[in-house]
Amino acid sequence: MERQSSFNLEEKISNWKQNMLAIAGLSEDNIMELESHLYDEIEILKDKDLDDEEAYIIACKRIGRIDVIATEYRKVDPHRLTIQKMFPYVHGILIFFAFTLFTEMLVYVSTIITTQFFSLTDNIVWVAGTIMLLSIEGLVWLVYHRYTSGKELTDRLIKIPFLVFIVILSSIGIRASMYYLVSFVSPSAHGGMVLGIAIYKISLMLLLIISSLILYKKSKEKVKISYAN
Amino acid sequence: MKKLSKELIGASSIPILLSILSEEPSYGYEIVQRVKEVSDGVIEYGDGTLYPVLHKLEKKGLIESYWEVAENGRKRKYYKISSKGKQTLTSEKENWIIMNNIIAKLWNVNPRLT
DSSP states (O other): OHHHHHOOHHHHHHHHHHHIIIIIOOOHHHHHHHHHHHHHHHHHHHHTTOOHHHHHHHHHHHHOOHHHHHHHHHHHOHHHHHHHHHHHHHHHHHHHHHHHHHHHHHHHHHHHHHHHHSOOGGGHHHHHHHHHHHHHHHHHHHHHHHHHHOSHHHHHHTOHHHHHHHHHHHHHHHHHHHHHHTTTSOHHHHHHHHHHHHHHHHHHHHHHHHHHHHHHHHHHHHHHHHHHO | OOOOOHHHHHHHHHHHHHHHHHHSOEEHHHHHHHHHHHTTTSOOOOHHHHHHHHHHHHHTTSEEEEEEEOTTSOEEEEEEEOHHHHHHHHHHHHHHHHHHHHHHHHHTOSOOOO
16 A cells, blocks of 8 residues: 555656657657557556556567667658757757847848947947847756756747747848948957857857767766666 | 568558458557457557558558547547558458468368468
């Protein structure tokens, strides 16, 4: 009875689903179908007086090893897994482009505003630097918000149609601002600003690659632990 | 209990699955149980490995799938035979009858499918 109370069936099935996604790379539809099968099996076993834990262990064994299932699914659709594994990387690259292009557009627009309305022509590099620092601060806040207050806001921001919209909008904004800027900003100041943006993009890219590698390693360890359990 | 070879199980999977689905639409777990029951346990599909076979049949247009909410409130994916599947089943029946007749003649054994 004691063992039964410490065993959480829903939690175990949720871990099993995560492993299916991480190891076998199955689609949500396929996982839902296997989950439904697992529940059917568990229900029948529980009718035979097995407790949650026993029923779960036997049902998992009957459904088969994740790697064997993955191999069988791959035979039917060999390219799907590759596409699925590639998707997070492509998505990550799109997020990077959307974020950096949006920041770049903000830099140019801010420069136009400060030079045209506040006549701060000598300080445009500082203005650009401040906007870039603020954007990094915004990024850090979004990451912090995701881990402390839930994924809702960031999930909305990283939706592909929204990212594509930001990329297109920023690209148009950058081109229009550049066209306008060259008429009143000196070539050296303009060059300094472009160099600053390039350094900003490279630094941000390195930061994202390093943090992604750390998170990837950690998630692999987590999968190994839950797989062992 | 005698188990059949993997090759024979693989070769017979299409007529068996199509026959089961020609009776009525069904879902994975029920199909596994039905195969076990009808073969007296001689054929036992791996629970998780049945689905790729069903997906292969669906890709070939022999069966169709749809989600439905079961009596227990959970969603279940059902499979049903398509018109192309019915034609394939007819042709599979003919093939297996021919094969059965050949073997029966060679070994002089009964029963025959025809």
